[in-house]
Amino acid sequence: MAEPLLAIRDLKTYFVSKQATVKAVDGIDIEVDRGQVVCIVGESGCGKSMTSLSIMRLVPRPYGKIVGGQILFDGRDLLQLSDREMADVRGSEIAMIFQEPMTALNPVLSIGTQISEVLVRHRGVPKREALDRAIEMLKFVGVPRAEQIVREYPHQLSGGMRQRVMIAMAMICEPKLLIADEPTTALDVTIQAQVLDLMKKMRRETSTAIILITHDLGVVADMADHVVVMYAGQVVESVDADTLFSEPKHPYTRALMDSIPSLEEDKDVLYSIPGTVPSAANFPKGCRFAERCPIAKPSCFEKMPELREVAPGHLVRCDLV
Amino acid sequence: MSEYVLEVQDLKKYFPIKSGLLKRTVGHVRAVDGVSFQVKPGETLGIVGESGCGKSTTGRMIMRLTTPTSGKIILDGKDITHAKGEELRASRRKSQMVFQDPYASLNPRMSVGESIAEPLIVNKVLSKSEAFERAGELLKTVGLRPSDINRYPHEFSGGQRQRIGIARALALNPKLIVADEAVSALDVSIQSQILNLLMDLKHQFNLSYLFISHNLAVVRHISDRVGVMYLGHLVEIGPKHSLYQDPLHPYTQALLSAAPEPRRTKRRERIILQGDVPSPANPPSGCPFHTRCPRVMDVCRETMPKPVQVHPDHWVACHLHG
The missing domain is CATH 3.40.50.300 (P-loop containing nucleotide triphosphate hydrolases)
Known part of the structure; x- marks a missing residue:
């Protein structure tokens, strides 16, 4: 085996x-x-x-x-x-998602910045391209209006949406x-x-x-x-x-x-x-x-x-x- | 003696949304929007x-911890919707509440005995020394030691604290106990201890419960009848077997199918609802569920469905029925 x-x-x-x-x-x-x-x-x-x-x-x-x-x-x-x-x-x-996404997300950074940051840090992807990938990923996890959501902040989302954002960030x-x-x-x-x-x-x-x-x-x-x-x-x-x-x-x-x-x-x-x-x-x-x-x-x-x-x-x- | 311990008629609670410098009311959150039900003596309504x-909010209005915007609350034959002072205190001798977080609802600076004896002393039912004696007996009733009366809440585990909360609710021999998510914060092994205790006490003291919870299996276990709420409305209510075996409202059906069962065989088809619950500050027109309903029809967007009786004592508010 x-x-x-x-x-x-x-x-x-x-x-x-x-x-x-x-x-x-x-x-x-x-x-x-x-x-x-x-x-x-x-x-x-x-x-x-x-x-x-x-x-x-x-x-x-x-x-x-x-x-x-x-x-x-x-x-x-x-x-x-x-x-x-x-x-x-x-x-x-190895990525991790937590029970309470509100405490795991940074309240002062936009959703798009937080997700694309992972790609920029680990894969050296340029920022613009990383943001496009973030939008794609949000669509994959079933977040509606992904193009607008990337400019929004965690407090503007519901609990279920925040958990989807966490999953997108973990999986990107x-x-x-x-x-x-x-x-x-x-x-x-x-x-x-x-x-x-x-x-x-x-x-x-x-x-x-x-x-x-x-x-x-x-x-x-x-x-x-x-x-x-x-x-x-x-x-x-x-x-x-x-x-x-x-x-x-x-x-x-x-x-x-x-x-x-x-x-x-x-x-x-x-x-x-x-x-x-x-x-x-x-x-x-x-x-x-x-x-x-x-x-x-x-x-x-x-x-x-x-x-x-x-x-x-x-x-x-x-x-x- | 009245037929019902509790009767609630068209109960509403609107919280004003205030905005601007002058704090003008710009809208309302319709937390509860016309709920009616009854609880019989010795019955548990989930x-x-x-x-x-x-x-x-419904539970808190029944306890009069929140004042209803409109509607009627009749406790043991008496209208307590606008009760004040002595009248309100008298109503609290008949109904008591058990909360979700027993740590937050027990005063950390009062010994357990003081907490349990307090309602007896405030209501002048017993003298101080008698009240403490009764507190000891109540602790025994809920499965703790009478000698625990001098200890403080922090010395107990979560399950034990919930037992203390129950002992305090029992102190005045109420007819009705409103339990709001009373076992939700507890681990399953402790949860079953508390559920068994609640059921024992019900038989022992002929209590009625209004058992509020998000946990469908727990509610099924403890209740005789179950009501399902969505966005401030009671969308379905009926005897538990009827409701769980033949859920009529599409929301109840989705809710039941979504709850994961700890079994690997014989899975039910899961109905996955799209989207989130709409905001109660801006509820949809017509049926409150129409925005997520898999079986939505034109009429649902226009008119609010009226409750109809489909099976004996089993009511549903949905245009698909009646």
Whole structure:
């Protein structure tokens, strides 16, 4: 099999202060093939956003630090690059879109300037030509009146339009990898449907691989080829999307699926996971889900389970499966 | 006893747009534009819709946190549309609100006990010491420890804070609870805990809920009947099974088809609406949905459709029906 586009090996991103060490990402392995859509799913604080910021080397300083592991992208370890080399990768080979486009766009620059800037910086395209390409790109992502929009500013656009602008900006250099961190969470359902539809179109028409970070299993079912479920800084399950929804193995994954109300079925009582996620500053020594797990045994509290292959291509961090 | 806990008739809220040096009114944002519905005792009415459809403004008018421009709000048989002073306070003993962000709605400098006891003391229902005792009981009812009354909101997680918000809403034994996006800020595992709690409390205290949310699956789970709002109008309302299985309004159909289901098999055909919701400051003529409707007809651009009953208790305002 061909080498994956991205291979994260035993990545550890910690926040270190005098009082505590918060293990936001605690030894994760994720692989993304060319053109593949990998969804990382988990609840607040599971480390999914910190994983994406680690790939971009944008972990908040000074407390946040990548303390170990490798991020192999297209044959190079991103963690070994100089800041300058990394700046050449960002926006050009790996691009990122965020949940709230308003905070990610510069409010005092026109849309056209912001999109074309990427081409000028990374590809050395002359400004005029870059602006034409920006207009083309806006049309591709379905922005109406693109010729006028390039002269407008972010506050003049709706949330859905801003997210399209973000996607246009991310895709203009045709990156090999797009990281989308909760790209539709702030949008209304009908607008979310438009943006997800656009992301599917992009995937059909370009060879860009996508890492989609979300807490919404509905979005996962809609978009993913492969799914990585994270809990408390670790990968607890990793498998192709069809298997995840037909045969979820980890008790956490199963509990998550059971606790969502359905649009079609009646459930009298929703399954609810008791308790809360353990603090990342003070993880238990055994399985991190044991305290909330319906099938935990005494041994689960003693020893941390390894991520094992329970069926071909199906990794689960649970000794009872 | 009246037939309905809550009855809302042709409720409207227009916010003036002021401009210029003299702050003259140059137009109105029609946040809610003629909404009518009823809630029976022990019933949960869900209201769904996207941002700006007026669902929260409707909830706030029912709580009288915003004064309606016109229309009528009848709470437990009493017209409270223009209630003031003692009369308004009395109405708040019958209806209480649970907000989306429990951190923003709890005073950070008041202990949890003080927050829960406050409505009891303000309304002179109980003495101070009795009120604190009751606060402890209420904490137990919502699944926290009575000993938590001396702790402060920042010491609790999001889910626990929402439990505190619910305990405070329950303090006065209300008949109606207006829950505005009460579980939207919570992670799914915590969301299901709070939904189960709300349903338990409903049976325990024979409460009625007006449950406002953008999450269609959550609304389906908790509600008996569901109303769909679009641009200040209630476009469809009906019993949940009828509405979710046979949505009549093209907007409801698009909304339901757009919501991603966590399943890989048996996908519904997704209806993707074009464009954005029009501005409520300049709403379209005729049917508010005609600018995005895949089945728009000439009549839709001219006249506003009237609600018609298509199935038992299932109403829709659309020219395709009736």
